[in-house]
Amino acid sequence: MLGFHDTRKWVYTQHIDGKYQRLRRWAFLALNVLLFATPWVRIAGSPALRFDLADRRLFAFGAMYTASDTLLLLLLLLFLAFSLFFFTALFGRLWCGYACPQTVFLDTFVRPIERWIEGEWTTRRRRDAGPLTFALAWRKAAKWTLFAAAAFLVSMGFMSFWAGGPELWTGRAGPVEYSLVAISSAVFFADFAWFKEQFCNYLCPYARFQSALTDDRTLLIGYDPRRGEPRGGKDAKEAGRCIECSKCVNVCPQGIDIRDGFQLECIGCAACVDACTGVMGKLGHETLVDYGSLASLAGRKASLLRPRTAVYAALLTILAVTAVALMHSRVPFEASVSRAPGSLFTMDGDGYVRNTYFLRLANNAARPDSLHFAVSVEGLAGADVTAPQVSLAPMQDQLLPLIVRIRAGASTPRTLPMRVRVAALTGQRVLTTTFETGGLDARD
Ligand code: SF4
Ligand code: SF4
Structure with missing residues (x-):
């Protein structure tokens, strides 16, 4: 024996079709298209989305962001974090069931x-x-070969x-x-072949802090004991009570029985609903x-609006407005002087004091045309400036x-x-620095 059944409790999931499973399949198709097609899409000549770690740049939707846009990226991260809190408070584990890469x-x-x-x-179980x-x-060899290809x-x-x-x-x-692809393929293979649903139960941090983000009015999947109990019995079929067919248990990819009440292992896949x-x-x-x-299952009214969701919504609005304002005033080029x-x-020899600087200019715009820069110096009366004019x-x-x-x-x-x-068609930047004269001693 290969010991597939004695090192851990393997889950053998019965295949199920239904309204929610069809919805999930459409969501999975869309997400796979996004994953595999997006890196090939180019907007105005640059990648639609690419994290260029080597050059510390982010290409996103026709623009390039660098370290000078850190505030914007920070706002984006905060927005994503609060969106997650907001979304989880309202819809619980919808992400897990419909959009998590593991699922x-x-x-x-x-x-x-x-x-x-x-x-x-x-x-399979037999x-x-x-x-x-x-x-x-x-069969195991063929399956693992295909898992390796998928990984x-x-x-x-x-x-x-x-x-x-x-x-x-x-x-x-x-x-x-390519080395990272090899390492990540090995990790995904181990996940596909062995770890599977255990990832959600033991490793996923999102699953761990879910309970802190949800309350009794958060959307979840539950069994209605008021209609379902007592289970079984001769008249269960006529009365609409649970007939103990175990189908909701057999289809559960997490190996749990939803009739025992809400459990942290539940990923909200809705297979038991179907x-x-x-x-x-x-x-x-x-x-x-x-x-x-939990409120509706207990027969209480469940409203979407509550203090927790209202606070998250207000914070998200503030972050979004700030980010939009920053984006609007963003100058899509970088300039620094040293x-x-x-x-x-x-x-x-002609009695002038000369200071030499280096000006670093970077055109971060993804548009196809070159950007022309005009450089001028301000604050020094009668200065003789040799400034670069460059495209x-x-x-x-x-x-x-x-x-x-x-x-x-x-x-x-x-x-x-x-x-x-530094002025360009897309905006201007003003850099401050100093001019050193050396003082009287140096000139005497
Ligand atoms: S699917 Fe589950 S809850 Fe529904 S009748 Fe069968 S055992 Fe009961
Ligand atoms: S109990 Fe199981 S089948 Fe039902 S939603 Fe949760 S994970 Fe899916």
Whole structure:
């Protein structure tokens, strides 16, 4: 025997169809399309979404964000965090059942492959409990080969958001990227072949802090004991009580019995709802397992609006308005000025004091046209400025010299404030720095 049944309690899930399972399959299809197609999409010549860690850039929907946009990224992260709190308080584990990658991959790849190769749940359970035969061995080998292929596919899908879809899939990414694909494929394979539903039960942090985010009015899937109990008995079918068919238990991918009340292991997949809807529907009764809340199951009124959701909604509104305002005033290029290393000032032969700077300009706009920059210096009367006039292609950056000279007199302070204005069609930035004259001692 391969010991599939004695090292842990394996869950053999009965396949089920129904309204919610069809809805989930559409959601999974959309999410898989998003995962595999997005890295190939380009907007105005740049990736629609790509995390370029090597150059510390984020391409998102036609724009490029760099370290200078940290505030915006922070707001985005806060928005995502509070959205999660808000969403969880309202809809509980809807994410787990319909959109979590673990659920999507298990239901898109793992369970269909398992059913295709090893048969229905009762056949799988019977074979795994029996001796190691050729029929069992080749089926396990074929299944694990397909799991490995699925793990590789999924890893390539995720890595494409870092390495770029065309680069990764055509062998043009670097050894680091392919090494990460190999490591991630091994992790996904272990998850698909062994860990499966245990990930939700033991590892997922979201599942762990769910109970702190929900209350008795949060959407969940529950069994109605007021209609379902007492179970069984001769008149259960006529009365619409639970007939103890166990179908809601057999279809549960988490291996739990929803009739025991809400459990943390429940991922809200609604398989038990579809199962009971089918069973009770045939008997002419309403399902005993359905979407609801602890309050509605206890016969109380459940409203969406409550202090917790109102606070989350207010915070989300504030964050969204701030982010939109920041985006509106965002200048899609970077400019910074620094003094040329090793020289504070130089005395020229014609009596001028010269300061040399380096100006770093970067065109972060994803639009296809080049951006023309005009540089001027403010705050120094009569300054003689040699400023760069330059055009940069999208995503291009350049280091340029900026030379400023002034005729300093005896009363000129040692340090003068100075502004460098960098103007382009898309906006302007004003940089502050200082001009060093060296003071009287240096000129005497
Ligand atoms: S109890 Fe129902 S909703 Fe929860 S995981 Fe099991 S089948 Fe899915
Ligand atoms: S599917 Fe419905 S009737 Fe069957 S055991 Fe579950 S709750 Fe009872």
